[in-house]
Amino acid sequence: MKVDSCNDDDCLRLLEQGDDSAFHYLIRIYFPVLVRYALRVARISSAEAEDVIEEVFIKLWERRTQFASFGEVKGFLYTSARNGCLNVLRSRQREETRAGSFMQLYGDESANSDEAEIIYSELLVEVRKSVDTLPIKMREIFILSHYKKMSNEAIAAHLNLSHQTVRNQKSKALILLRQWLKRKNSFLLIFFSI
Amino acid sequence: MTDKEVQRSIFIAGLIRKYQNSSISEDEMQLLDEWKKSSEENRVLFRKLIDDETLGEALLEMDEADTGLHVQHIFESAGIVPARIKQPAVRSLLNKRTAQWLVAAALTAAVAGTAWFFVGTAAKDPADKPIAAVDTILPGSNKAVLTLADGSQVVLDSTIQDVIKEQGNVDILSKGGRLVYDASKLLKENRQSISINTITTPRGGQYQVVLPDGTAVWLNAASSISFPTAFTRSERKVTITGEAYFEVARDKSKPFRVAVVSNSGTADGMEVTVLGTHFNINAYPDEEAMRTTLVEGSVMVRKAGVQMKIVPGEQAGIAVNGTVFDKSYPDIEEVLAWKNGRFKFNNADVMSIMRQMARWYDVEINTEGDLSAIRFSGGVSRKDNIEKLLEILESEGRVKFIKQGKNITVMAKH
Numbered sequence A: 001m002k003v004d005s006c007n008d009d010d011c012l013r014l015l016e017q018g019d020d021s022a023f024h025y026l027i028r029i030y031f032p033v034l035v036r037y038a039l040r041v042a043r044i045s046s047a048e049a050e051d052v053i054e055e056v057f058i059k060l061w062e063r064r065t066q067f068a069s070f071g072e073v074k075g076f077l078y079t080s081a082r083n084g085c086l087n088v089l090r091s092r093q094r095e096e097t098r099a100g101s102f103m104q105l106y107g108d109e110s111a112n113s114d115e116a117e118i119i120y121s122e123l124l125v126e127v128r129k130s131v132d133t134l135p136i137k138m139r140e141i142f143i144l145s146h147y148k149k150m151s152n153e154a155i156a157a158h159l160n161l162s163h164q165t166v167r168n169q170k171s172k173a174l175i176l177l178r179q180w181l182k183r184k185n186s187f188l189l190i191f192f193s194i
Numbered sequence B: 001m002t003d004k005e006v007q008r009s010i011f012i013a014g015l016i017r018k019y020q021n022s023s024i025s026e027d028e029m030q031l032l033d034e035w036k037k038s039s040e041e042n043r044v045l046f047r048k049l050i051d052d053e054t055l056g057e058a059l060l061e062m063d064e065a066d067t068g069l070h071v072q073h074i075f076e077s078a079g080i081v082p083a084r085i086k087q088p089a090v091r092s093l094l095n096k097r098t099a100q101w102l103v104a105a106a107l108t109a110a111v112a113g114t115a116w117f118f119v120g121t122a123a124k125d126p127a128d129k130p131i132a133a134v135d136t137i138l139p140g141s142n143k144a145v146l147t148l149a150d151g152s153q154v155v156l157d158s159t160i161q162d163v164i165k166e167q168g169n170v171d172i173l174s175k176g177g178r179l180v181y182d183a184s185k186l187l188k189e190n191r192q193s194i195s196i197n198t199i200t201t202p203r204g205g206q207y208q209v210v211l212p213d214g215t216a217v218w219l220n221a222a223s224s225i226s227f228p229t230a231f232t233r234s235e236r237k238v239t240i241t242g243e244a245y246f247e248v249a250r251d252k253s254k255p256f257r258v259a260v261v262s263n264s265g266t267a268d269g270m271e272v273t274v275l276g277t278h279f280n281i282n283a284y285p286d287e288e289a290m291r292t293t294l295v296e297g298s299v300m301v302r303k304a305g306v307q308m309k310i311v312p313g314e315q316a317g318i319a320v321n322g323t324v325f326d327k328s329y330p331d332i333e334e335v336l337a338w339k340n341g342r343f344k345f346n347n348a349d350v351m352s353i354m355r356q357m358a359r360w361y362d363v364e365i366n367t368e369g370d371l372s373a374i375r376f377s378g379g380v381s382r383k384d385n386i387e388k389l390l391e392i393l394e395s396e397g398r399v400k401f402i403k404q405g406k407n408i409t410v411m412a413k414h
Helices: A008-016 A020-041 A046-062 A070-095 A099-105 A114-132 A136-146 A152-159 A163-181 A187-193 B003-020 B026-038 B040-051 B053-061 B067-077 B089-093 B096-111 B188-193 B332-340 B350-361 B386-395
Strands: B141-147 B153-157 B162-165 B171-175 B178-182 B196-200 B205-210 B216-219 B224-228 B236-247 B256-260 B270-274 B278-283 B289-296 B299-303 B306-310 B315-319 B326-328 B342-349 B364-368 B375-381 B399-404 B407-412
Touching (some): A008 A020, A008 A070, A020 B067, A046 A070, A070 A114, A114 B040, A136 A152, A136 A163, B003 B040, B026 B040, B236 B332, B270 B278, B270 B289, B289 B332, B332 B342, B350 B364, B350 B375, B350 B386, B350 B407, B375 B386
Parallel strands (some): B236 B256, B364 B407
Antiparallel strands (some): B141 B153, B171 B178, B196 B224, B205 B216, B216 B236, B236 B278, B256 B270, B289 B315, B299 B306, B342 B375, B399 B407
């Protein structure tokens, strides 16, 4: 079967059953969020952060039958991400003889408290889930427009679509996202509609 | 941070999400208020999250493009073979990197999502395709192989759409039978990472590429082009084999040079120097001559010390082993028909027609009898089956075709 989206309980159940598409769904929603989280928890490179998060998911798959709730899965993701980052720092510290290197244990200076970073991450996950629910073509247009900052003209040329189709798809995407997020006058949607 | 603290953070996030979509209960609202009141930091954080701007910015920080590759790494390490994916048959022939791309593309296509630039047109499971009846000869299609500097290869067709990240920030986008190089993000300090890429079309394949300077190149079947991922030198130099049509982007400070290799490996081929122009080069090893046909602008054709300048409408031909250029005025439409998806013949001899058939339909041609005096005029679409063309040619009563699998024998009728 193919999982396009699932609520937390379904996701946990499918994961337990060894459904790889539910696992794929979790990775595509959470991976970039967890990489961002890792970079804010510890001062490591993007490549190191990506390796850490890959390991987190491999461990998650190994332990997929051991969670009582999806909350525990989330907890596992953040805790393992954090521990993985600290391990990177520890092994680096062993290599460095300089006394001051302990400073590197601290992450991005602009980072908030641990609690705030997890809250941020969880809300980012919700937005990603909503974008993920858009039909493929619409999502592609949406991503090109909002993540890649391409103009309607450029998107139309790129996807070989008419200018009008691009505009229609963009406004439909916003309506769908608004329904999903059930928010009115949200800045997030204004941000998306630029 | 303890597990309990992590769980509490997740719980608070859930409350904020409910607050945002107005599904929060009174009890939950009270818990959220308590959390807000407990510290100044929480109050500020709450205001920021409700304001959303910070979330929007955070979304932009995240890199979408590579998620497909991570999925593949994770699946591989965890020993997961996705139920819906069949490994592409070519996998064993390719190196690991290419295989990774293929699997990543297939994974993403199958479960729709993740690496956003894979989405759109999914790579179809080969099993979904109707099985072609034995002996059916299909027309060519958009397909080619991209060979990177390290020797790794990527199979290109019109369905996979992908941003391939090269070192040095040169983005390569493949879509609808066209590969686009974008060197706009190339930083000066990254110039040492420029490498040579090669696109090769098989028999029965064609492909388009937009080079990093904006020059568009159409590659006909059984052809290739090699070029740097960014043109940073004083001239833009590419090497081709087979047949290619160029629309060279204007840049007077950097002449564009095409080295034409006629036979495999020999570097003593022809060279075409241009500033900004449209032209076609036909230099298949099985054709008697290498022909450069100019559509717009002006070019200088050079080989073994001799050179010739041609103007639009002119064709410079030179025998593979020749030393003299021959100027002619061909039917431009006929010369460029392949690029426009057609076969067009204007009093063309049957063997030159059959050589074109062989390259596009990937068939072998044998001959019986003397065909040298037989010529045809006419045209068909390159999307038509080969039978249609053979029928048209037979209908004139001068030749007969015998088709056995991929072998076609042409016989003169008396």
